Amino acid sequence: MRMTWLVAKRVSKFILRDFRLIALMLVVPIVMSLIIGYGFSGEIKNVEVVIVNLDNPTLVPLSATNNLTNYLKTKTDLVAVTEISFPTLEDWNESKQAVLDGDYKGAILFPENFTDTLFGRLLNISSGETSIEVYLDNSNPQISSSVIKALSEGFQFAFGSNMGLSIVTEFAFDEGLSQLQYMMPSILPFAVFFMSFILSIISLISERKAGTLDLLLLSPYRKVNIMLGYLIPLSVVSIIQASILIILTIFAFNVPVLGGAGAYFAIYFMLLLQGMCGMVLGFLLSTFAKTELQAIQFIPMVTFTMLLLSGILVPLETLPKWLLPISYMLPLTYGAEYMRTVMIEGTGFLWHWHIAPVIGFIILLLLFSSLTLRESK
Numbered sequence: 001m002r003m004t005w006l007v008a009k010r011v012s013k014f015i016l017r018d019f020r021l022i023a024l025m026l027v028v029p030i031v032m033s034l035i036i037g038y039g040f041s042g043e044i045k046n047v048e049v050v051i052v053n054l055d056n057p058t059l060v061p062l063s064a065t066n067n068l069t070n071y072l073k074t075k076t077d078l079v080a081v082t083e084i085s086f087p088t089l090e091d092w093n094e095s096k097q098a099v100l101d102g103d104y105k106g107a108i109l110f111p112e113n114f115t116d117t118l119f120g121r122l123l124n125i126s127s128g129e130t131s132i133e134v135y136l137d138n139s140n141p142q143i144s145s146s147v148i149k150a151l152s153e154g155f156q157f158a159f160g161s162n163m164g165l166s167i168v169t170e171f172a173f174d175e176g177l178s179q180l181q182y183m184m185p186s187i188l189p190f191a192v193f194f195m196s197f198i199l200s201i202i203s204l205i206s207e208r209k210a211g212t213l214d215l216l217l218l219s220p221y222r223k224v225n226i227m228l229g230y231l232i233p234l235s236v237v238s239i240i241q242a243s244i245l246i247i248l249t250i251f252a253f254n255v256p257v258l259g260g261a262g263a264y265f266a267i268y269f270m271l272l273l274q275g276m277c278g279m280v281l282g283f284l285l286s287t288f289a290k291t292e293l294q295a296i297q298f299i300p301m302v303t304f305t306m307l308l309l310s311g312i313l314v315p316l317e318t319l320p321k322w323l324l325p326i327s328y329m330l331p332l333t334y335g336a337e338y339m340r341t342v343m344i345e346g347t348g349f350l351w352h353w354h355i356a357p358v359i360g361f362i363i364l365l366l367l368f369s370s371l372t373l374r375e376s377k
Contacts (some may be wrong), residue, residue, distance in 0.1 A: 044146040044317045046080040049106040050099075052092045053083065057115035064115040067158035075157065078150035079106075096135045099172055100345070102337075105140075106147040109133040118165070131166040138171040139344045141182060143315050173344050174256075184255045185343040186312040186336035188245055192271045193278040193332060196238050197302060200282030201295045203230070208290070223370035231279055231366075238275030242268060257343050266342045270335055273358045277331040280365035287372040306332045331361040 051072070055063045073081045082104070084091050095107040110132060117130040134151060136144040151167060159165060246267060249255045257263050281302065289295040307313050309323060310332035319327060327333050334354040341352065 044142060044315055045077045047078060047106070047143055047146055047150075047317055048104045049079045049081055049108060049147055050095045050104045051081055051083045051108045051110070052087045052095050053110045054087060054089065054092075054112045055110045055114040056112050057119075062115075064118050064158075065110045068154045071154040071157045072150060076150050076153060078146050092133075096172075099135055099137050102137070102341070105137045105143050107135040108151070109135075118159075131168045134167055134169045136169060136171050138173055139182070139340050140315055143317065144171070146317075180253055181255045182344070184249050184253065185339040188242075188249065188267070189271060189274040189335035189339055190306060190310075190312055190332055191245055192238060192242050193274045193306065193335070194303060195241055196234065196275040196278030197282045198278075198299065199237065200230070200234055200279040201286045201289065201298070202282075202292065203234070204283060204286035205289060205292055205295055208286070224366065227280075227283055227366055227370055230283070231276065234279050235272060235276060238279070239268070239272060242271040242275065245271075255343070258345070263342050267339065270338050270342070270355070270358075273355070273362065274331065274335045276362050277335075277358060277365075280362055280369060283369040284365050284372065287369065306330060309333075310336055312336050328357075329361075331358045334358050 049072075051069060053063070053065055053069065055065050057063050069081070069083065072079055073083075084095070092107070092109050095104070095109075098104050099107050111130060114130050114132075132151075134147070136147055138144045148167075148169065155165070155167070246264075250257060257267065285298050285302075286295065289298060309319065309327045310330045311327070312332065316324065316327055316333070334357050338352055338354040341354075
């Protein structure tokens with residue numbers, strides 16, 4: 001019992017003497033609680049959809065689509081509506097392509113005979129049925145479900161009963177994908193980022209404790225060269241880890257990869273970039289964490305921030321507007337979207353604009369790390 005007390009006393013003194021550790025122990029739970037609370041408390045809002053209204057009534061002066069359109073524009077915040085002026089059938093094809101390109105999450109088409117068919121049924125002069133066509137980006141089931149929900153509620157508000165109306169839904173991508181297959185494209189970059197982050201921050205702290213890092217800092221080498229020297233071998237480790245993850249994803253979990261050889265190149269490229277993002281963030285935070293115990297305090301804060309604010313677990317549309325700028329500063333926000341584009345949409349390798357902010361993040365944090373890196377006193 002006496003030995004237990006002596007050990008407990010020694011550890012307590014170690015913690016109490018480390019003011020940086022105490023600060024982290026107090027700040028990290030607060031940050032995590034705020035991120036979890038705001039990350040999970042939101043609801044999907046303002047999903048971008050486009051309406052192509054070809055309705056041209058001849059039996060009555062007003063179109064029956066007005067009530068439904070007004071509901072979607074003013075009575076619900078689930079969707080944010082863009083309505084094309086003087087549309088043609090070609091606009092519908094272009095709108096569907098815009099959904100594929102990620103400009104909108106859904107497109108809605110009202111056919112030419114919508115109002116005439118509806119009133120013909122009411123006046124018993126026609127028994128025809130009409131339908132509204134909906135084209136949805138189903139790469140994120142939560143978002144596509146919110147569009148369907150808004151449209152169904154609008155239907156009930158505008159027409160009460162269906163009166164021969166129906167909604168014909170077409171999905172942009174494979175409907176047979178499971179929830180795991182939807183999630184894996186965004187989980188992969190997070191996994192590589194997280195493993196690289198842990199490896200880099202622990203490696204540099206261990207090197208500092210062993211005195212190796214201080215010897216390098218006292219040498220004539222530039223700090224950027226030292227950081228790059230650490231980055232190259234750790235990137236090789238990141239590629240190996242990415243390869244293992246991809247093999248398990250395809251063969252163990254049966255997640256398809258569309259787009260041929262170009263898609264695999266794109267996946268490797270983005271995973272390597274995400275691994276490098278984790279490394280440079282680890283380099284930067286290692287300058288503030290002097291011991292492994294301090295470094296561990298950063299791990300849950302970085303993990304929850306990346307998971308909840310980068311659109312991996314919850315859509316960005318659910319986040320408060322004041323949190324969105326933070327989301328767009330995170331490299332995983334772009335990595336997750338890029339991976340969904342490649343793996344689910346089958347775009348293959350392409351120089352997509354999502355790559356630019358990820359590379360910018362790496363360069364910026366590499367420079368910050370070199371500026372903050374100092375030898376031990």
